[in-house]
Amino acid sequence: MNQGLAKRFRPGATLPRGDIPVLTVAQFRDTVATEVDRGARLAALFGVPAGDATTRLLALLADGHSGELAVVSTTVGESYPALTPDCPPAHGFEREIAEQCGVVPTGHPWLKPVRFQPLRPGCRDAWGRPSGTRVEPAVGPFFTVEGEEIHEVAVGPVHAGVIEPGHFRFQCHGEEVLHLEIALGFQHRGVEAAFVRQPATRAIHYAETLAGDTSIGHVTAHCQAIEALAGARVSARAEAIRGIALELERLANHTGDLGALAGDVGYLPTASYCGRLRGDFLNLSALLCGSRFGRGLVRPGGVVFDLEANRAKELLERLEHTFRDVSGAVGLLWESASVMARFEATGALTRETAVDLGLVGVAARATGLDRDARFEFPSGIYRLAHIPVSTWTSGDVFSRAWVRWLEIGRSVDFIREQVSALPGGALRVAPGALAPARLAVSLVEGWRGEICHVALTDEAGGLSHYKVVDPSFHNWQGLAMALRHQDISDFPLCNKSFNLSYCGHDL
């Protein structure tokens, strides 16, 4: 009954800030909870300082069936009744709002900082910490299980492998994990605020390093938001090259993940081959732009490097070779009983849990949900070239591995198709000035899942607020749930099957 209260628009369009509905807190909570009940996802929920010690809360709801976004807002003071009890996907967002804006979501079930940011000088603190308190990461209460023979295992922030830092706290009974709490924030670099504060020449580099393994995904989302605000029309050729780069990024990471999963169950042939093949895909990105991570390729208004006929031919030839080797390497997994015995029924999530937590990307599709921004909210080249959504239903490590394998095949098909029929057009147009007092949202399906960037401009056409939601922000909670009633020795395998970003979460 509240569907009339939200303002609906399509990604890629911008909205005058004045058109964002300002509701009462009760209407706001009701609208968000109702929309989520009806199948929309909470793509973003964040606070914008609104003066007079108030905060404007904005909720962005993504309805995959209609391909529409809906936005609602409300104004709150020191506190408001939390959404999380009625709308679990708001869990992390409300903790973030408390930390960034000093607003208390009353009744939140587990109100802790998400990033352990330093206190904001002269501002209200949601936890009433006195000003000047040094915030120490991951220090504070953890959810504990009590009882005889219950023990706690603490891991991190520095891990055994070459991997980003995070802290994992397990409550165990013998080998069995009863609960896992994940404390992040070690990678916090203050990027969101810097998008607004720093000179514009740096913004593109923030986008490329938000999560360095997803440079193309984040930089494309950033450029789409900027281009929407600037009214820039990117050529079909540039869109196609961006799409090719995004799928190459997916191929490299999915291949690497399948190899790492094989390594975690001690099946070394696939681990060894895929370690090499991941690099071969990265080298295709380097063929395109000189950087294995696609750095320097995507810029507002288009792309910097062309894919000329001879380069396109080389790319296709090398792609075919690499894909053939990946098929051989990955095919061994499905035929090895010892691998399948470890993949199947490990770290299973149900479709209901995935919906409740608002999971995205591979983790969601591995429970049977057809969530894929390339299909639901197509932007750029994906408006013209469709990639079928790859799903599987068992929700376990096997399912997450299998979905990756399906996606590898479909990304290769997509690149073949795009490279052999590259459209014409200018590589890059000058994006021009940003429209004043508007909101722009971009949704891009990175290899981990949906990347959401939200940009707001002020009256003078400068960025006044920038919000980034990496898919990992939604999905870390999924990993915690997947570990319940698993053996603690299966943690590395489960963790790798999600392979989430620490810096993408910590920003």
Next chain:
Amino acid sequence: MTCEITMLKDIAERCRQGHRTLAYPKGEAVLPERFRGLPEIERSKCPPDCRACSAACPVKACAGNPGSPTLDLGACLFCGDCAAACPTGALRFTREHRLAAWSREDLVLRTPQPPPALPAAGKYRLFHRSLKLRQVSAGGCNACEADINVLSTIVFDMGRFGLQVVASPRHADALIVTGPVSENMREALLKTYAATPAPKLVIACGACAINGGPFRDHAEVHNGIGDLLPVDLYIPGCPPHPLTILDGLLRLLGRA
């Protein structure tokens, strides 16, 4: 019987995948045509009072100081914006991947270039045949981390040089640090360093660890490890190419 068939398939696939380890450092380093390696500045081409490169640089790595332009490889993100902005083509990126330096000063390209300082003879002799690395990501974006990780794959196979990533600082000879050192990782980094037995080396890998990278001067980071730890080797790049990292590590072994 099924087991035997699976095993035969494994062996067949092994034969098909072939031998993949690079001949590096003996063979030639193969780098993509568009690779942005060591920049070169042709001073004579710099127009008077031109500051196009420094205006284009997002991290103030270029000082388009007319007459003697400098470029700080430690700060450089290798984005190429300076070369694109240069009106005369005086500044260009070559495909030279060997970028590592022993001192922070040696990373600043000057025109003319003074000879780089060399480490005291024998300083690293102890590690000539075996150097065990502990990696610490302190705000790294996972690109430097990924290209360190890749050195353990069959392509680079750094184990053949006695180089290995180990799981504990107690087993390590050197820390290889990535990221600008977020405030939230400062303590963990210092504790990891303290837990590494002496004699120990410190390697700053990537623009962030050397100079803060794109996050320089953010209140949340420390502009790299320079003020926190004694650095033995600097490896520039954003991220450095795996061969750039391998070349740097081989220098520590005296084998580059």
